[in-house]
Amino acid sequence: MLPPDALGVPVDDPARPLTCTGGLAFAGGPGNDYVTHAIANVVGALRDDPGGHALTAGIGWYATTHSMGLYGTSPPAGGFRRFDTQVAVDATPQRTVGEGYEGPATIETYTVSHDRAGAREIAFVAARTPESRRTWTSTRDDDLMLALETEELLGAPVRVKDGEVRC
Incomplete structure (x- = not known):
């Protein structure tokens, strides 16, 4: 799309x-x-x-x-x-990457990946830090993946810790 x-x-x-x-x-x-x-x-x-x-x-x-x-x-x-x-x-502006970032962030985009049986497997999330850097993170938390699939979470506040996103 x-x-x-x-x-x-x-x-x-x-x-x-x-x-x-x-x-x-x-x-x-x-x-x-x-x-x-x-x-x-x-x-x-x-x-x-x-x-x-x-x-x-x-x-x-x-x-x-x-x-x-x-x-x-x-x-x-x-x-x-x-x-x-x-x-x-x-010439277009590029966002710098916040590698190893931990702390508050805002969801920019996300996708939920499914296994061959259709079960949620992992969600990948691109989030923006308060310094406007981009950090890439993921989650295997089924409740969060369900929310990502059923709610509009673009712009939602999250926390990044140990490489995982949490609400």
């Missing part, structure tokens, strides 16, 4: 489906190859829609690599252009 949020694209517009591959996690391909399945489906759809356009978006395993492709049934008027955005990316 990262690309639609970033682009402001509605996820529930029946006139413009969000995905051409069903939104499956991997669709049989390795993590960084999933977008190949999207491109193949987009090509098929465009062949049936002369004058149409389609956008593909993909991310790598941990949302650290991004790709986008804009496809159409005719060449662009100005020809193909490649944009190198690395300079702009490098």
